[in-house]
Amino acid sequence: MGARSREDLAVLEANVGHGFANRGLLEHALTHVSASAARPESYERLEFLGDRVLGVVVAHMLYEHFPQESEGELSRRLADLVRKESCAEVAERWGVGPFMRLGDGEAQTGGRKKRAILGDMCEAIIGAVYLDGGPQAAEAVVRAAFAERMRAPGRRLRDAKTALQEWAQARRLATPRYLLAARSGPDHAPFFEVAVEVEGFEAARGAGASKRAAEQSAAQAFLDREGIEREDA
Structure with a gap:
């Protein structure tokens, strides 16, 4: 052990x-x-x-x-x-x-x-x-x-895609791009993998049961990796 x-x-x-x-x-x-x-x-x-x-x-x-x-x-x-x-x-x-x-x-x-x-x-x-x-x-x-x-009391959370877009805009970067990297599973239970690209940064990936969920997952992965808070001030 x-x-x-x-x-x-x-x-x-x-x-x-x-x-x-x-x-x-x-x-x-x-x-x-x-x-x-x-x-x-x-x-x-x-x-x-x-x-x-x-x-x-x-x-x-x-x-x-x-x-x-x-x-x-x-x-x-x-x-x-x-x-x-x-x-x-x-x-x-x-x-x-x-x-x-x-x-x-x-x-x-x-x-x-x-x-x-x-x-x-x-x-x-x-x-x-x-x-x-x-x-x-x-x-x-x-x-x-x-x-x-x-x-725990806290501040209202923005969704990850919104937080990432606002972070990029604040730094005068292009709007993040979401690219479908892979799709698997049957039609009734698909699984998507998405990559998010931000100018000047390595792409981050996420996955989910819908494209929307996978995009949110990718955005969150980017925020986590770069240490970016997504709570409103």
């Missing part, structure tokens, strides 16, 4: 708020691709599942907590709550870093503190809880981890 023994997983389980009947699922969720013999043995599939579980539970939380808000306002709150940065903060509160299973190279380059990996493992752990304890257990973990952040 890297820096911690298998027995110490009880500490992490307590932090997450779920005792695993199948502790192997938790170990799987903590295994980075750099420490696995094959990609299916890493956390990536659990991350895929956990991302969807997280989205559904947080959407339900927002629907309950903000009964007067529009679909657009709820969508912006959802995007903020489930973005990688937010998930990384949850993983840090859980104390995931010491329990990560990383390859030597990733460990030596600070992998235990990398926000992208922490965010991915947060989602993977949620996916593992879902498989181990079912929907109710996963919902309980998500609510405990994200409720305080959801209720």
Whole structure:
């Protein structure tokens, strides 16, 4: 288990708020691709599942907590709550870093503190809880981890595309361009990958079940990478 023994997983389980009947699922969720013999043995599939579980539970939380808000306002709150940065903060509160299973190279380059990996493992752990304890257990973990952040008073959020466009305009850059990079899946359940190009910067990519969602994801990826806040002043 890297820096911690298998027995110490009880500490992490307590932090997450779920005792695993199948502790192997938790170990799987903590295994980075750099420490696995094959990609299916890493956390990536659990991350895929956990991302969807997280989205559904947080959407339900927002629907309950903000009964007067529009679909657009709820969508912006959802995007903020489930973005990688937010998930990384949850993983840090859980104390995931010491329990990560990383390859030597990733460990030596600070992998235990990398926000992208922490965010991915947060989602993977949620996916593992879902498989181990079912929907109710996963919902309980998500609510405990994200409720305080959801209720915290803050400034109204702009959507990521608007924030990126205004940021570019303020610097007299051309309007960001969104290019369809790939489309996959059947017609009834398509999956889109989009790249956003900003003058003078490396393109950023995002994905989603619609072009609009993929564009928002790409814009958010750019904002996150460049450290740009998207809250109104």
